Amino acid sequence: MHTVVCIKQVPDSAQIRVHPVHNTIMRQGVPTIINPYDLFALEAALTLRDKLGGTVTVLCMGPPMAEDSLRKALTFGADRAVLLTDRYFAGSDTLATSFALSSAIAKIGETFGPVDIVFTGKQTIDGDTAQVGPGIAKRLDLNQLTYVSRIAGIDADTREITVERRAEGGVQVLKTVLPVLITMLEGTNEIRRGSLADALRAARAGVTTWNAADAGITELLKCGLRGSPTVVKKVFAPSARTEKAVLIETDGRNGAQMADALIAAILDRNPALDADLRRLSAGF
Amino acid sequence: MSDAPRQQAPAAGRAGMKKELPDRFKSYKHVWVFIEYEHGHIHPVSLELLGEGRKLADKLQVELAGVLIGGDVDELGEAARACFEHGADLVYRVADPVLAHYRNEPYTKALTDLVNTYKPEIVLLGATTLGRDLAGSVATTLLTGLTADCTELAIDDERSLAATRPTFGGSLLCTIHTLNFRPQMATIRPRVMAMPPAVPGRSGRIVDHGLDMTELDIITKVLQFIPDRDTDKAQLAYADVVVAGGLGLKSAENFQLVKDLAGVLGADYGGSRPLVQKGWITADRQIGQTGKTIRPKLYIAAGISGAIQHRVGVEGADLIVAINTDPKAPIFDFAQIGIVANAVELLPALTAAFRQRLSVHRLAS
Ligand SMILES: Cc1cc2nc3c(=O)[nH]c(=O)nc-3n(C[C@H](O)[C@H](O)[C@H](O)COP(=O)(O)OP(=O)(O)OC[C@H]3O[C@@H](n4cnc5c(N)ncnc54)[C@H](O)[C@@H]3O)c2cc1C
Numbered sequence A: 001m002h003t004v005v006c007i008k009q010v011p012d013s014a015q016i017r018v019h020p021v022h023n024t025i026m027r028q029g030v031p032t033i034i035n036p037y038d039l040f041a042l043e044a045a046l047t048l049r050d051k052l053g054g055t056v057t058v059l060c061m062g063p064p065m066a067e068d069s070l071r072k073a074l075t076f077g078a079d080r081a082v083l084l085t086d087r088y089f090a091g092s093d094t095l096a097t098s099f100a101l102s103s104a105i106a107k108i109g110e111t112f113g114p115v116d117i118v119f120t121g122k123q124t125i126d127g128d129t130a131q132v133g134p135g136i137a138k139r140l141d142l143n144q145l146t147y148v149s150r151i152a153g154i155d156a157d158t159r160e161i162t163v164e165r166r167a168e169g170g171v172q173v174l175k176t177v178l179p180v181l182i183t184m185l186e187g188t189n190e191i192r193r194g195s196l197a198d199a200l201r202a203a204r205a206g207v208t209t210w211n212a213a214d215a216g217i218t219e220l221l222k223c224g225l226r227g228s229p230t231v232v233k234k235v236f237a238p239s240a241r242t243e244k245a246v247l248i249e250t251d252g253r254n255g256a257q258m259a260d261a262l263i264a265a266i267l268d269r270n271p272a273l274d275a276d277l278r279r280l281s282a283g284f
Numbered sequence B: 001m002s003d004a005p006r007q008q009a010p011a012a013g014r015a016g017m018k019k020e021l022p023d024r025f026k027s028y029k030h031v032w033v034f035i036e037y038e039h040g041h042i043h044p045v046s047l048e049l050l051g052e053g054r055k056l057a058d059k060l061q062v063e064l065a066g067v068l069i070g071g072d073v074d075e076l077g078e079a080a081r082a083c084f085e086h087g088a089d090l091v092y093r094v095a096d097p098v099l100a101h102y103r104n105e106p107y108t109k110a111l112t113d114l115v116n117t118y119k120p121e122i123v124l125l126g127a128t129t130l131g132r133d134l135a136g137s138v139a140t141t142l143l144t145g146l147t148a149d150c151t152e153l154a155i156d157d158e159r160s161l162a163a164t165r166p167t168f169g170g171s172l173l174c175t176i177h178t179l180n181f182r183p184q185m186a187t188i189r190p191r192v193m194a195m196p197p198a199v200p201g202r203s204g205r206i207v208d209h210g211l212d213m214t215e216l217d218i219i220t221k222v223l224q225f226i227p228d229r230d231t232d233k234a235q236l237a238y239a240d241v242v243v244a245g246g247l248g249l250k251s252a253e254n255f256q257l258v259k260d261l262a263g264v265l266g267a268d269y270g271g272s273r274p275l276v277q278k279g280w281i282t283a284d285r286q287i288g289q290t291g292k293t294i295r296p297k298l299y300i301a302a303g304i305s306g307a308i309q310h311r312v313g314v315e316g317a318d319l320i321v322a323i324n325t326d327p328k329a330p331i332f333d334f335a336q337i338g339i340v341a342n343a344v345e346l347l348p349a350l351t352a353a354f355r356q357r358l359s360v361h362r363l364a365s
Helices: A036-052 A064-076 A094-112 A132-140 A196-205 A255-269 A273-281 B044-060 B073-085 B104-118 B129-142 B255-265 B273-278 B308-314 B343-364
Strands: A002-006 A009-011 A032-034 A055-061 A080-084 A117-121 A143-155 A160-167 A170-177 A180-184 A208-210 A230-236 B031-035 B064-070 B090-095 B122-126 B146-150 B152-155 B161-167 B172-178 B184-188 B205-208 B221-227 B241-245 B268-271 B298-302 B319-324 B337-340
Touching: A002 A036, A002 A094, A002 A132, A009 A064, A032 A036, A032 A064, A036 A055, A036 A064, A036 A117, A036 A143, A036 A180, A055 A064, A055 A094, A064 A080, A064 A196, A080 A094, A094 A132, A094 B129, A094 B146, A117 A132, A132 A143, A132 A180, A132 B129, A143 A170, A143 B104, A143 B129, A160 B129, A255 A273, A255 B319, A255 B337, A255 B343, A273 B241, A273 B255, A273 B298, A273 B343, B031 B044, B031 B129, B044 B064, B044 B073, B044 B122, B044 B152, B044 B184, B064 B073, B064 B104, B073 B090, B073 B205, B090 B104, B104 B129, B122 B129, B129 B146, B129 B184, B146 B161, B146 B172, B161 B184, B172 B184, B241 B255, B255 B268, B255 B298, B255 B343, B268 B273, B298 B343, B319 B343
Parallel strands: A002 A055, A002 A117, A055 A080, A080 A208, A117 A180, A143 A180, B031 B064, B031 B122, B064 B090, B090 B205, B122 B184, B146 B184, B241 B268, B241 B298, B298 B319, B319 B337
Antiparallel strands: A009 A032, A143 A160, A160 A170, A170 B221, A230 B172, B152 B161, B161 B172
16 A cells, blocks of 8 residues: 655744734744644554555655655654655645645656555645645546545455545545545544654655656646736735723622623623523523 | 745736736636535525625626535425525526535536536635535636635625635735636635525526436445434534633533533533643534634633634624633733633633523513
8 A cells, every 4th residue: 555645844833923014924933843634644644554554655845944844754654755846836826736746646656656545634724725635636536535534444455445524514434446535634643653663764764855857747837826826915914903802890809799790791782692692591 | 725825925027916817718707606505404604605695796797696516406496495595696506316415526527517618707615524625626627726714705906806814823814816717716614704684585597407427437435424413512603602611721620610601501612722632622612713613692711812713713703701810811802891700710600690690581581
């Protein structure tokens, strides 16, 4: 079983600050991490390899520094790492990103053996689009299984795979045939800490670096800004509300008095809520 | 839509920034809303989008269409009625037994064929698991732009769709255009657009379209659908009152205080993300950027700091009430009513006071 896991290096969004004047992201000093959802994908791929054998290739498109993330993935136990990096990719939207990644995946298949499953995370924490996985699937003509919470089984002989995916209002159990693209949902599993052997192997393994030509990409018009139909016209910070909360006085009041004051303030602000609350609490 | 949001580009000098709509796209007109129809009902986000789509269509002076895809022609006809009552002028209907359950392959084909045949300039879908699964493949097949998970839509002076969405976990907003390709596609979060009032009896026309695909063409099979029939299932997105707790509650046991208040109010309950990570609540009860967007009439947040990722999920609430021990907590920047108090002590008092008040009312009425 050969799986390719797409990972992205992202700024740790919990630590992001927005420039107060320019409304741009201040990246300086913000640590980068592997997109957390991609780790669920990596873990799923490693678990499959443990069960069925085979290899796990991690693929990342990004600037040269993204090599750090790939090294990390190797220490978690991935077998091979490919960094796709070229200035032609700068400014790619999801359509251009899926083009570059799918081209690289095709090349990985030619170079290292046919790919059975492509994994991605559900979405990234910087872009939050959840569009790159489906884009790759379409471009490689793979069946897509998004928001997968569990791989229920794979039959190596018939090449059938059964998964559970989160749908609106329930869980869908789907069966399809490899090769497929799977986007993994959050919280499905915890990423393992690689073994010492993994760490040693990772140190030796090294990262394969490809530019556009190496990945067999000749249609440069489909890459980067030029290959991106969407255009970001404006970036801005959410408007701060100027009005501050009305604070309920607490001095010298016990809990019951505070509660009464709070309820009075709520109903004072919105008297219509009184009827709503009566209706709801009565269970209508 | 950029998955790696670019910094603000200079206004001129980039080919991509100028609108040079190729001739083949000039005939693209009308606004479409994909109507998510599953298990016998329309997802509310689709009706919300008809309301928003109506505004866009009126501004562009074009028609508003709903797209209904499913297994049963009569059921879809019923659903079409709801679409007309919520603002659609017409409905494109693709009914075929292979479309009975959502699967990416046949739905992508159905929607792509419709777009290629009838050429809409804007296609909107709900940012649900179904909508995002479908939108990504349709946009890639059509090689057009797609903006994910939008919270605001507008038409600019050049008739271009301006789609605004949060990015970097909600720290920034960006406005995205698809200038040189058609259709312009976007997915929109549930509950950020207001539900349009239904106009009973309002009607429109139905255009039927075939699928031209058989079960044999489709590799993926649906084996089972397991509904969230758990009686404790969260209905957060559509709850009128929501009570939520955060790390300030200090322990899983104390979370019961949130449930108690919710119980008395007939409210639904949820929490901040760390509570999901700690296992105090299930993931479907997480409120915020990576959880649910809520739009209740009343939101009570107990022991929640109000980080930006939480804030973007609750901003649509009519009235936000914050209970927090720290007067500098960011939640006081966007709550309308706040109290600097220990939630573990105040919640039981609040529950008791509401219980008394509401039972008195019940006796009186
Ligand atoms: C990519 C990403 C996505 C995220 N998505 C979400 C999301 O969807 N939803 C979400 O909620 N978070 C999300 N977060 C996390 C978010 O950044 C915050 O970390 C989180 O909201 C904080 O939760 P909290 O307010 O419960 O905890 P804390 O930040 O620890 O705040 C606890 C608050 O309780 C107060 N407090 C302490 N004791 C008491 C007491 N006895 N009584 C009353 N108040 C008390 C404190 O003053 C403090 O303000 C996300 C983060 C990232 C990086």
